[in-house]
Amino acid sequence: MASISRWPDASPRPRSEAAATPMKQIPELPVTLRVGGALNTLECKPLAPYSTQAVEFLAALSKALLALPAARQYPDIAAFGYWCRAANLAKLAREFGTQYPRIGRGLVLHIAPANVPVNFAFSFAFGLLAGNANIVRIPERDFPQVEIICDEITRLFALPVHSRLAAMNRLIKYPRDDEITGALSVHCQARMLWGGDSTIAHLRKLPAHPRSVDIAFADRYSFCLMQAEAVLRADERAIAELARGFFNDVFLLDQNACSSPHLVIWQGDEEQAAKAQDRFWPTMAAYLQQRYEIAPIHAVDKFVNLCRTADRLPQASGSTRHDNLIYRVSLDALPSNIERHRGQYGFFYEYVTADLGCLAGIVGERYQTLTSFGIDRDALVRFIIDEGLTGIDRVVPVGRALDMGAIWDGYNLVQELSRIVSTA
Numbered sequence: 001m002a003s004i005s006r007w008p009d010a011s012p013r014p015r016s017e018a019a020a021t022p023m024k025q026i027p028e029l030p031v032t033l034r035v036g037g038a039l040n041t042l043e044c045k046p047l048a049p050y051s052t053q054a055v056e057f058l059a060a061l062s063k064a065l066l067a068l069p070a071a072r073q074y075p076d077i078a079a080f081g082y083w084c085r086a087a088n089l090a091k092l093a094r095e096f097g098t099q100y101p102r103i104g105r106g107l108v109l110h111i112a113p114a115n116v117p118v119n120f121a122f123s124f125a126f127g128l129l130a131g132n133a134n135i136v137r138i139p140e141r142d143f144p145q146v147e148i149i150c151d152e153i154t155r156l157f158a159l160p161v162h163s164r165l166a167a168m169n170r171l172i173k174y175p176r177d178d179e180i181t182g183a184l185s186v187h188c189q190a191r192m193l194w195g196g197d198s199t200i201a202h203l204r205k206l207p208a209h210p211r212s213v214d215i216a217f218a219d220r221y222s223f224c225l226m227q228a229e230a231v232l233r234a235d236e237r238a239i240a241e242l243a244r245g246f247f248n249d250v251f252l253l254d255q256n257a258c259s260s261p262h263l264v265i266w267q268g269d270e271e272q273a274a275k276a277q278d279r280f281w282p283t284m285a286a287y288l289q290q291r292y293e294i295a296p297i298h299a300v301d302k303f304v305n306l307c308r309t310a311d312r313l314p315q316a317s318g319s320t321r322h323d324n325l326i327y328r329v330s331l332d333a334l335p336s337n338i339e340r341h342r343g344q345y346g347f348f349y350e351y352v353t354a355d356l357g358c359l360a361g362i363v364g365e366r367y368q369t370l371t372s373f374g375i376d377r378d379a380l381v382r383f384i385i386d387e388g389l390t391g392i393d394r395v396v397p398v399g400r401a402l403d404m405g406a407i408w409d410g411y412n413l414v415q416e417l418s419r420i421v422s423t424a
Contacts, residue, residue, distance in 0.1 A: 026187050032174065043168050053164055077118060104131025105213065118146075123194065139173075185212065187209065197219045220259075220367070221342070231280055232276050254298070256344065262347075267375065301344060302327050305327075329348070334358055
């Protein structure tokens with residue numbers, strides 16, 4: 001019996017003519033080709049997860065993006081560049097392990113969210129790391145961050161060292177169009193679908209490949225848990241760091257990210273919580289004064305939300321404003337449907353409790369990220385499991401809500417986007 005000793009080595013090998021598998025069956029469609037050539041010239045020859053080609057390309061993209069002045073202007077570009085640096089990719093590869101031989105599923109269609117500029121780049125990166133060819137629908141809106149990243153991908157794909165990946169990937173733009181999305185879907189072995197519940201449900205009704213694996217990122221809700229005593233005990237440096245982290249979680253994306261908190265729960269008695277709030281929120285407001293400018297229309301939106309909350313949420317017992325930067329709505333009880341009440345641009349609901357058992361009464365499958373300060377996160381994970389909660393996929397420190405990992409929304413993305421080649 002012949003043995004193959006090269007696996008799991010994914011080093012580049014000389015390519016034969018048979019290595020190029022053009023996707024000629026994909027018709028030409030009315031899309032804007034932002035990165036790459038015609039769709040019917042796309043090649044699909046999957047690689048092993050964390051292949052040398054994918055890792056070296058993403059590491060090169062990291063260096064290119066972090067060297068740009070725009071990385072200082074756009075924190076989300078800097079965050080993506082920092083995430084795909086070589087050291088982090090090596091860490092992800094070690095965590096992935098090699099229990100079974102795996103290979104990319106084939107061709108992945110990514111429908112990126114319209115309101116988060118850099119999300120398409122993370123989705124694309126996971127498709128690459130899993131070993132796939134990719135068609136990425138980027139946001140239709142002209143975000144500067146999208147253009148900057150696409151320009152650097154185009155430049156790198158023009159280099160001979162990245163020619164194989166260039167042949168396997170396309171970044172495109174088109175308005176919402178079921179015919180186009182369906183025509184692409186029938187040729188894809190996996191789809192990464194980002195959007196609201198109704199968008200995901202609609203996309204799933206479109207024609208798809210018989211063996212397509214859909215990874216759906218639908219409406220999610222996130223919240224923050226602060227231990228009042230820990231806030232009171234922290235020194236000034238720690239409080240400043242807490243404010244900086246909370247800013248990153250919320251205001252970098254105007255509280256639009258699925259992992260940004262809308263509800264802040266203070267653990268402690270009423271007196272402790274009031275003192276902790278009086279310490280944290282003014283520090284937060286002062287930090288925002290220097291770093292965040294709210295558009296007038298967004299300030300109006302926040303006030304309208306406050307009026308709507310007063311009318312529709314009977315558990316709301318009062319509100320506090322820090323100029324137009326922060327709106328806080330106090331709750332005298334936690335409604336079971338609190339996830340329907342959301343904020344933007346710095347609008348928060350607050351609840352005080354000594355007993356975290358109240359979480360069992362509100363957490364459902366929409367809950368994604370729990371950020372925490374002063375509370376043992378391992379204990380929180382045990383609580384989630386022991387209570388059999390159907391939601392909360394991530395428990396992270398304040399400041400790391402937006403940190404993208406290979407595990408997101410409860411999915412191991414590289415595993416989901418690759419398949420096992422088993423032996424018996």
